[in-house]
Amino acid sequence: MTGGRSPAAASQSAPTTQQVPASHEVREVAEGVHAYLQPDGGWCLNNAGILLGRDGVVVVDTAATEARARTLRQTVGALSSRPVTLVVNTHSHGDHTFGNHLFAEEATVVAQERAAAEMAEHGLALQGLWPGVEWGRIELSLPRVTFRDRMTLPVSGFRVELLHLGPGHTAGDAVVWLPDQRVLFTGDLVFSGATPFVLMGSLTGSLRVLDRLRALEPLHVVPGHGPAGGPELLDTNADYLRWVRSVARSGLADGLTPLELARTAGPGPFAHLLDSERLVANLVRACAEEAGLAPAGPLDVVAAFQDMVTLHGGLPACNA
Numbered sequence: 001m002t003g004g005r006s007p008a009a010a011s012q013s014a015p016t017t018q019q020v021p022a023s024h025e026v027r028e029v030a031e032g033v034h035a036y037l038q039p040d041g042g043w044c045l046n047n048a049g050i051l052l053g054r055d056g057v058v059v060v061d062t063a064a065t066e067a068r069a070r071t072l073r074q075t076v077g078a079l080s081s082r083p084v085t086l087v088v089n090t091h092s093h094g095d096h097t098f099g100n101h102l103f104a105e106e107a108t109v110v111a112q113e114r115a116a117a118e119m120a121e122h123g124l125a126l127q128g129l130w131p132g133v134e135w136g137r138i139e140l141s142l143p144r145v146t147f148r149d150r151m152t153l154p155v156s157g158f159r160v161e162l163l164h165l166g167p168g169h170t171a172g173d174a175v176v177w178l179p180d181q182r183v184l185f186t187g188d189l190v191f192s193g194a195t196p197f198v199l200m201g202s203l204t205g206s207l208r209v210l211d212r213l214r215a216l217e218p219l220h221v222v223p224g225h226g227p228a229g230g231p232e233l234l235d236t237n238a239d240y241l242r243w244v245r246s247v248a249r250s251g252l253a254d255g256l257t258p259l260e261l262a263r264t265a266g267p268g269p270f271a272h273l274l275d276s277e278r279l280v281a282n283l284v285r286a287c288a289e290e291a292g293l294a295p296a297g298p299l300d301v302v303a304a305f306q307d308m309v310t311l312h313g314g315l316p317a318c319n320a
Ligand SMILES: [Zn+2]
Pocket: 091, 093, 169, 188
């Protein structure tokens, strides 16, 4: 077993000589507001949030595997003896939602309505993409409360707003915004140190959403994957997406497929980002939108995933 597969064994410790990432890090970004980060932020190594309300705890996203979700739950329990009353899912993807069932007995799960529908539709299909991952026992636990555009969470001691600002990473993204602390949990609308991913949402929509997130003037941004930061994370994601759009436009003019285009373009100025094979999937979405597909319109996601495997030269590593 690698350290990346042993979340119960490690936390916040110094890197070992093998430089295996710790299973998670907890960072208090404001009083009672914690970012739960799972290095290195690659495939299925998502971030979560923990808000310590006076009467109960809010958890923002869970984790992909049973072991990782149990570690998250233990970490929450160590921070507060109060019950977890609410779990917010920022979107439908399994790395953010598969651990819901470990909280569902005491907590109400909340998500944007499209996210809830996607979770019901896709079930546990993500597990099939990475059969080598030790998923553990995962039960689908769907949101019991949904919202369309906006919802204020009942959390004593905090103003907590859930905002759906249009299709971006998926059709049903929600951000969690704490206006008093100016803390923003973005879900996968923002990646930090890893390649953004808009295959199942919209490139143009993501750029619009990033503009609206910038207008909130957050001080602290907790991305869906990778290290927390500030509003500069919004800019780096927008820079990448504008570059993808420019590559897509040049490729369409030359009559290239997304895979040919990704091979021709290479990672460009973004070679430092993890999971660079997402470029081809992002180009699939970008080219379709340039050709008139509506944001979050239907695409052959399985074929695009296969393109990523081809571009990568094999199944990309998933260290969940
Ligand atoms: Zn996602």
